[in-house]
Amino acid sequence: MKKKGTILIENVVFIILNLLFLSVLVLFLVNQGSGAIVLEQTYAKQIAMLVDSAQPVMLIKIDMAKGKKLAEKNGIDFNNVVSISGNLVTVKLSEGKGYTYAFFNDVDAVPYPEEGMYIITINKKEEVVANE
């Protein structure tokens, strides 16, 4: 009886170690896929492509729930995650510069956050007339 018990414990330890190994592997893969660097690039390029194909007086809604979660985890205010300056879109989900990508469509694109989403309004660029 004693002998059989020893074999069972060995098997249990073996199975636990295997499960532990698999869990670490899965966690690693999940973390890599939702890492800040990968997500910043994905969102920036996605937004740039959407703005490129958009036309004035359009509203673009982008689900950024994953990005919001990650930004909050990294202490970044969700209101500052997406910024558009000229024809450059920058997405920042962690401390650092963020990821910037250019779009060629010369429109007035303004992003604003709304409950885990970002809404981008596309309008015709107005000529800035300097006050004389």
Added chain:
Amino acid sequence: MNKYIKDKRGTDKILSIYWFVILTLIAGGVFAMVYVFYGAPYDVREIESEILAEKIADCISSKGIIDSEFFIDGTFNTKIGENFNEKCNFNFNVEEGYGDTNEVQYFYEVEFYTLEDLANPAFNFYNGNSNWEADCFIKKENDKEYVKLAKCTEKRFYALSGEGNQYLIKILSVIGKSEKNVK
């Protein structure tokens, strides 16, 4: 028989050590693959060049009729190319990270062919960095160096002028941006 059982237990332990050596090797392989996969940037240049070609086409003709600005007194307006970027709302400025000079990463060429002569364009114009054009005509193999070449899209369609003349319009759009899209 007893001796055989003892030997079997020993083999089991050796097997489990082997098992963990194999698992470590698998883990190493997975880590390496993940590093290579996520380390490489997403290549969106093909989509970008398709969007550019679509935008140019939309700018040239609407509902199959070529914009009247392309013609002056029945002939092609040769100055259309000069302000085509403004007309179509194109801004070819790019972010930092494309070489020392931040050279233009876009190029497009538009050619108009009459149905009588489909070999020589009746009118053409281009804009952007013409250095990228050559990349479109290089036979691309599945090689690391070839992947870094610019991505091109060629679009063809027929449209009518205001007078009812039919033209074949060829658009070639090219996107460089290899620094941000290829490792």
